[in-house]
Every structure is written in C-alpha cells, then in structure tokens.
Amino acid sequence: MIYNLSQILEQSAERFPDKEAFKCLDKALSYAVLDEKADQLAAFLIKSGLKKGDRVAIYMNRCLDTAIAVYGILRAGGVFVAINPLLPANRSLLIINDCGIEFILTTVSQQTKVKEILKESPLLKVVGLSDEENENWVSWNTIFTKSMESFKRPTIVEEDLASILYTSGSTGVPKGIMHSHKSLVCLAKLEADLHHSTHLDIIGNFAPLHFDQSLFGYFSGPLVGATTVIFPDAYVKLPASLSMLAAKEKITLWFSVPLILMQVLMHGDIDNKDFSALRYVRFGGEVFPVNQLRTLMKKWPHVKFINSYGPSEVARCTYNILVEPPQTDDPIPLGTVWGNTEYKILDEKDQEVKKGDPGELVVRTGTRMIGYWNNKALTEKSFFRISQVSGYDHIYYRTGDLVRENRKEELMFLGRIDRQIKLRGYRIELDEIEAVLQQNEKVNEVAVIVTTKEGGDRELEAVIRPVDKATIDIRELILFCSAHLPTYSIPQKITLLDDFPRTGSGKIDRNAIVRQIENNAL
C-alpha cells in the first residue's frame, strides 16, 4: 500500500525501471536511475546530520535536478521547501529563517543568488555548487559517486510532514502551508483518477516547483508510471517554443494557468502543429476568459477540458469537466468537489446560507493542510470546526472565496471575502503590498488596487500620499518594492496624491480610486 510519497517512486522503479520518469529537453531520468539518485541524496543528507522532519530548501529553476531533490529529501524523511529563485534575497531569507532551513539544494546556474543568501546565512549547507570552493558545499557529482552501503531508509508514516509551501501573508510575512505525505498522496491519487492516467501518459509540467500545480507532474505522474516533461523557464515564456515542444513530446495531459493556454492560442501557431496525442487540458489558478476558452476548445475538439479549483491549503478541491465549448459568455462553474470532500457555504455568522445564496466556501477534505508553519493562531483562524462530541471535530478549511451553488449544484465563483487577488495565476495579498510600502519612511498613506484597462488587462497599481511630495521618487519606491516583494506583487504603476477620496467615516475609499483611475480622472 502506498502511504508516503517516497513509495511512489519506489513502486514505479520496480514496475517500470527503464521508463522515463522525468524529461527536460534532451535529458531524461528513468525510474530506476531516479530511484538510485534519490537514495544517494538521501544517504548524503542523513550522513550530514539531517533528522526526520528537518526542512530542506530547493532553490532551482525548472530543471531535471528538481525531481532528484524532491524525492531525495522525502526519502531521507525531510520536508521540501521550494523557494522561488526569482524572489529578492531578503524574502528568501525570511523563508529560510522562518522554518529553520539548514540545507539548500541548488544548481550552478543559481550560484550568484545563492552566494548572496549565504552572506546573510553563512551556516547553510549547500548541495549543487563546486565542493572545492567551500567546505560546507558539495557538488551533485560528488553525491552521485558516493557508495551507499550504510544507508537505511527511515520509516515515513503518512502523518509525517512532506512539504512547506510559502505563500503571501497579508501582514507582509510569507506564511508556510504544511502538507503531510497523506494529503499529497491523496491528491496524487485523485488527480490520477480524474484523468484515468496510466503509464502511457505524458504530462506537460509548466509550473515551477514553488507553485502547487507542479504537484501533479511530480507525484501523480510517477504514481502511475507516466512520464513528466519539465518545460524549462525559457519555453514557458515563449509560446511558439512551448507549443512546438508540447507537440514534439506528444503531451497527453496538460495542466497550467489560463495565461499559458491563452498565449499558446494567440502566438503558438497551433494550427500548424500536431496535438492529436493530447487527451486532457486542465486549467486553474484563475478565471479563464470564456471567449478565448471557446476558441481553444474549437481548435482542439478531441480534448477534454477541465476547470480545476482549490486554494493551496487544500491543494485542489473541485473539478468541472467541460464536454463542449461554452455557448454563452457566462462564467464557467468551478464544478463539483472530489468524492472524498464535503463543503458548506456560510454567511458572516458562520450559518449555512439558503440554497443558491452566496457565502464563504468551507471545505473538509483529505488534501487539507496540517496548518501554517509555526503559527497556531493563524491556523486555527483558517479552520471552521463543528464539534461532533467532545474531542472530535469535523474540520473545514475556510477558503475565503465567495461562492454560490447553481441549479445543477455546481459551485460558482463570485469573488473574495478579503483583499486577496489572483493576477496572471499568482496569489497576491493587496494588504501585504500596502504593509510593505507603509514601511517606507517617505510614505504617509498608501492604497493598492487592481484596475482594469481597455481590452480587459488588469494591472496592479499603488496610490500614495507622501510625507513630503518634493523628495519622493517613484523609481526609488519601485526599487524598495523589488527588494521586499516577489516580482508579481510589485505595482506596475505608482501615482502620488495630495489626499485620497474617503468614505464618510474617513477611511480610504479604494473603490472610488479604482473608478477615478479607470475614468482617467487621476
């Protein structure tokens, strides 16, 4: 029986030793080779002092080594923490310090940024840089030439922690979502069921490891012995290359944000490429504009399209299989929940709403996170408990998403109950950006908003009331943001104002600001 993630690899290495597990351009890892390399990495980590439950950072862009890193850490009983290498060093350090990381796994291509991190955190042990340069560093080559005689795989039970995924927090400090082996194995099985996937499938993995869509390629694929094709960063940015590679690799299962599909549709020259192998296209992370979805579905009539929804705290929880292109421009329902999942829709007083009324979606599922790392208060706040008897509660996760049920009992997405937004697939807390800008000494008050431009493009904008208008420099503020925030959270435009439009009670009227900007009145 498979109850931990390391067994996924172990089992497929027995069943399909010579089959390609992961592929990236002209390089590939068979299941047998990946299994051996994961053992070698695990042996090294344990010998270097890793104890069960210790956190290990993976600091890599999209490449084949990510697969070895993930399975090696898990096999050693460690917890993988994928860090986006495009984050500013300050923010990477916040994560490293928050969960007490001692090991960082990387590649030579990231060495400039890693060395910057090491200046502040010199005790980190590094895997992936030249071992001749520093006694705390070891190269991948050295690890793969070590003998394994004394290595004994540790026991890993399903409740053990497997991963911490950091996401924006509204106070300006990222929060770490903890998933156990149990919840991620459960997700892998649900996703395999959804697509009826087999060892003949070829999965297109477009998401970086720090984005939870990648869990499909890294775990659900290997569970059935499929091949996961990792698309390198450059290919994800250039639609013509991306669609060429997807056609060449004969991708059968596609899972990405709508933006990638939209770019492939517009610039991917897909009419001249062969996508006959493709069986499923699943999209999620944000809303797919219906007119573009329809165009794409008409171009690929042999493909089943699935809308897939879920906050990272429960990985995914709904799916909606679209049998034919949508006839109208009405929003696409989020769909129905997995078989192992229950939900309720609650009003502001935590009472269930009447059927069809809007309210906050709360979800009880096997893929629920354990909680936020080292933050009991925030974890408890995110749970909705219904006590069955003293000591036994049904625990639901509060998604913060506003939904209602339609007549077919499908969930429809209406918006957020807080100020979290989705922009180009990224989860962004507007409050967090405001909190960061507020720390700048030249900023008196700040409002961060999303505006919609002609043609439907949405932009992140900040409006600032400076302490002294004469000395403030917008370029300087942008630099300040880029030192403290991930790129996708940096406002695309900053406007200075002498005062804000305000509500009757004197609060900043953000809706009025949005209206004024959209009407070019600011």
Added chain:
Amino acid sequence: MNDKIITYIKEEIAIMPLDSIDVHEDLLGSGIVDSLGMMKLVVFLEKEFQVKIAPEDMTVENFDTINHISEYLSKK
C-alpha cells in the same frame, strides 16, 4: 540596435534592477524578463525597427539573448 534593446529591457520590462545586461546573457532562463515582458518586447521591436515578427518566430533560439534578437532582426 543592441543598445536600444538593452535600454528598453532595463527601463521598461526587467523584473529586477540591473546595471547592465551582457549581449550573451540568458534573458529568459535567468529571469530578467517574464512572459508578459517578452510580449511587450515583441511589440516594441516591431514598432522600433519596423518589422513584423510572426508568432512562429517567437522561439527560444531567436529570443534568448540580445545578440540572438538582433541577429534575428537583421535577417528580416
């Protein structure tokens, strides 16, 4: 040509502050430019150099470095 492209990337689309960009530097893999920036760059090149860049030409081989971008444009 290279200078104009470098200036545009540095001032308009680079996602991190940069002093300079080498003409051989990997714009995409290193994360200097994201996918939206890439689309903006194409629009800029079409306007600035009076060329039409076909979707099928927007490939890694043509766009990964500033040198490759200008080589591609000079063949147009």
